[in-house]
Amino acid sequence: MPHQAVPSVLQKIVDTKRQELVRAKQQQSWHDLEQIAATNRDDIRDFAGSLRKAGIRVIAEVKKASPSKGIIAPNFDAVATAVGYEQAGAACLSVLTDTDYFQGSDAYLLQVRQAVSLPVLRKDFMIEPYHILQSRALGADCILLIMACLSDAQVAELHELALKLGMSVLIECHDEIEVERALRLPAHRQNVYGVNNRNLHNFDVSLDTTLRLKTLFPQDSLLVTESGIHSAEDVKLMLGHDIHAFLIGEQFMKTGDAGSALAKLLAQSQQSA
Numbered sequence: 001m002p003h004q005a006v007p008s009v010l011q012k013i014v015d016t017k018r019q020e021l022v023r024a025k026q027q028q029s030w031h032d033l034e035q036i037a038a039t040n041r042d043d044i045r046d047f048a049g050s051l052r053k054a055g056i057r058v059i060a061e062v063k064k065a066s067p068s069k070g071i072i073a074p075n076f077d078a079v080a081t082a083v084g085y086e087q088a089g090a091a092c093l094s095v096l097t098d099t100d101y102f103q104g105s106d107a108y109l110l111q112v113r114q115a116v117s118l119p120v121l122r123k124d125f126m127i128e129p130y131h132i133l134q135s136r137a138l139g140a141d142c143i144l145l146i147m148a149c150l151s152d153a154q155v156a157e158l159h160e161l162a163l164k165l166g167m168s169v170l171i172e173c174h175d176e177i178e179v180e181r182a183l184r185l186p187a188h189r190q191n192v193y194g195v196n197n198r199n200l201h202n203f204d205v206s207l208d209t210t211l212r213l214k215t216l217f218p219q220d221s222l223l224v225t226e227s228g229i230h231s232a233e234d235v236k237l238m239l240g241h242d243i244h245a246f247l248i249g250e251q252f253m254k255t256g257d258a259g260s261a262l263a264k265l266l267a268q269s270q271q272s273a
């Protein structure tokens with residue numbers, strides 16, 4: 001664990017992950033995962049590369065529920081949502097696989113990855129190398145590393161393994177200390193740095209977090225602003241600060257037609273952007 005106080009929700013989720021790992025390892029050994037990942041080896045999509053392309057790049061999130069909002073999408077359909085996002089112009093997808101807190105599922109990741117041609121992030125709380133290999137075996141093109149729930153040694157180990165498996169890595173930060181720690185990881189073109197605008201201690205969301213922390217990253221860093229993007233004004237604010245990549249879930253999912261909501265946001269954001 002890192003030296004700072006870990007937000008209680010995160011601590012709870014990480015404790016659950018430890019229990020899940022015990023069961024998962026009984027069902028599928030490291031060797032099993034290695035074999036599946038080996039058959040998937042050539043089937044990997046360039047997540048970071050897609051975000052580097054010109055224009056507004058949205059990682060559209062397939063998200064049924066969350067600890068802060070409860071159920072967001074009562075008529076949730078992971079595959080229909082993903083296909084809608086792809087048709088609407090998403091750059092990449094994010095699929096929540098955590099069951100207890102987000103009502104996600106590994107099955108959604110497998111199904112979505114097959115139904116679209118976009119690169120897909122496995123959005124979960126990764127704490128052990130097993131999670132990284134498991135993600136690749138499920139078809140993930142990118143994994144998430146949350147600095148707030150990992151020590152420097154853990155993050156270095158998970159980062160190295162993800163890159164070895166050919167995946168991109170979304171390295172998520174919430175404050176200055178986490179950015180400083182994240183930037184000590186080896187530089188790599190598959191590194192994507194996320195600034196999460198959601199304070200995990202109280203769930204408050206402030207886009208100022210991204211604007212404040214952005215100045216700490218080297219200029220050529222691939223930066224994604226995460227959480228709390230609700231409008232074209234929010235997108236334009238970020239574009240004005242040279243941030244072109246966005247991770248957005250709730251705003252789309254709560255409408256019941258996530259793809260159309262993404263198309264609308266892109267169209268409105270491109271007006272005089």
Ligand SMILES: O=C(O)c1ccccc1NCC(=O)[C@H](O)[C@H](O)COP(=O)(O)O
Pocket residue numbers: 009061063066067068069196198200226227228229247248249250251
């Ligand atoms: O969304 C939550 O309530 C949450 C609570 C605790 C840990 C993580 C949480 N969210 C994960 C995310 O990072 C968001 O799903 C993602 O950035 C999209 O955010 P939004 O557009 O606000 O749904």
